[in-house]
Amino acid sequence: MRQVEGTVFDARNRRLKRMPVLWLAGFFTVLVCFSITSITLWQLRQSRNHELDIAETTVANLSRSMAQQAGATFDQADIPVAGIVERLSYDGFGAATSSRMHDFLRVTAASVEQVQGLFIYDKDGNWAATSMSYMPPNSNNADRDYFQFHKTTNSMLPHIGQAIRSRTTGEWIIPLSRRVNDSAGHFAGVVLATIELAYFDRFFDRFSIGKHGVLTLAMADGTVLARRPTLENIRGVSIADGQLFRTYIKERFEGTATVRSVLDQEVRLYGYKRLERYPLLVAAGLSQQEVLDEWRQYAWRSLAIIVCVVVANLLFGVLLFQQIRFGLNAESQLRIASHSLEKLALQDSLTGLANRRHFQEIIGLEFLNGQTNLHPLSLIMIDIDFFKSYNDNYGHVAGDKCIVAVAECIRSNLNRTGDLAVRYGGEEMVVFLPYSEVQGAYVLAEKIRLAVLARDIEHKGNPEGVVSISLGVYGCAAHACPTMESFVERADIALYTAKREGRNRTVMG
Secondary structure, rough: OOHHHHHHHHHHHHHHEEEEEEEEEEEEEHHHHHHHHHHHHHHHHHHHHHHHHHHHHHHHHHHHHHHHHHHHHHHHHHHHHHHHHHHHHHHHHHHHHOOOHHHHHHHHHHHHOOOEEEEEEEOOOOEEEEEOOOOOHHHHHEOOHHHHHHHHHHOOOEEOOOEOOOOOOOOOEEEEEEEOOOOOEEEEEEEEEEHHHHHHHHHHOOOOOOOOEEEEEEOOEEEEEEOOOOOOOOOOOOOOHHHHHHHHHOOOOEEEEEEEEOOOOOOOEEEEOOOOOOEEEEEEEEEEEHOOHHHHHHHHHHHHHHHHHHHOOOHHHHHHHHHHHHHHHHHHHHHHEEEEHHOOOOOOOOOOOOOOHHHHHHHHHHHHHHHHOOEEEEEEEEEOOOOOHHHHHOOOHHHHHHHHHHHHHHOOOOOOOOEEEEEEEEEEEEEEOOOOOOHHHHHHHHHHHHHHHOOOOOOOOOOEEEEEEEEEEEEEEHHHHHOHHHHHHHHHHEEEHHHHHHHOOEEOO
């Protein structure tokens, strides 16, 4: 009897000792599965980030190379154009029709690979000289956008227009032109160099960008000039509504971004850069799917091994793994959503310009820096003339379109990094110009005013018959302005002076 009791007691002791071991074994199994899963996921995440970092560096370098080449391409075309303008200014426009000028144009055009032809037009748009072997009789290019630009804009800087078909050869070209003035400073004509778009096609072919990569040359306003791979009717299409322009390029003229293309809906990692001397932008994009192809294959192999180990040890490990993965994905989505909301909080949804909050943050920082560095600050206050009458006559939808059109005129005339266009409220807008003297701000304000008039938007309630704007300009050294409020107030006073004096004018405070 005692032997039986001892046997039962020993069995109970063995069961009591076995239970902690079983718990430890189960815990250890779970810990091993969790550790392997966590380490492997971390390695996958790091390798994915490494692949994206390499791709980001690649597209950044590619965009810089493209920008350098594009800049050199237009510089090489602009050098003879500038030389011809200088020669005509010195010798008089009559020299344009000489045989020596024709020979000079022909030799110069032949020496620059990307230049299709060189042309000189008189003040009425008639052909005065060309590098072509044949000059069509009674030819006139006064209807071209570049000619109208130089005729109405007294600027001696080079102008790049949208891609057009040459009337002489029928090929796609990019016009680069300069204005010619007579001795009295009046408009005398235009010198034009036509750059072959096929040159950029050949240049783009040198780069390896994968099956779904893309290379783009566009105007600063988003109008496409050249693209690889090309799409049907792509030239002249605007991509300004895409996330790359709306979110990234508007804030920085150089950088990288991962966005979905508005043309083919492909998600790409883009490197972009705006040219310093010309209103052009280059962008190089690699397909995110192609960038991560090898990583994705490696990831699937690793995940398959993890699943086998976890299933072999404990089903709960698989469930735990899934929860962790879902948690990480949710956290990533929350960060992306938070970042997107932060971006939207600083942008006006109608015009795409900065909003008042963004303006107040930037002017506060610039004003503080200006007091330290003693650099100048300038401000342009803009108001659409008789806007209430416009809304009453045409409706609020048309009123919104009018505001957007004025905003586009403002944006298209801003070429410097750091300049900030703002929708201040209603139809009132602001342009903040750090490092700009008041005289330069006044010149810019006049360009904007003329650009709005050039839109020729009908406005029966305006004595001008079209939509016009009034502008107030004020500038000072940052240390000379007592407060930010007084800085804004002086520009506002100048604006109301412009309105009192009859509107459709710029007044400098």
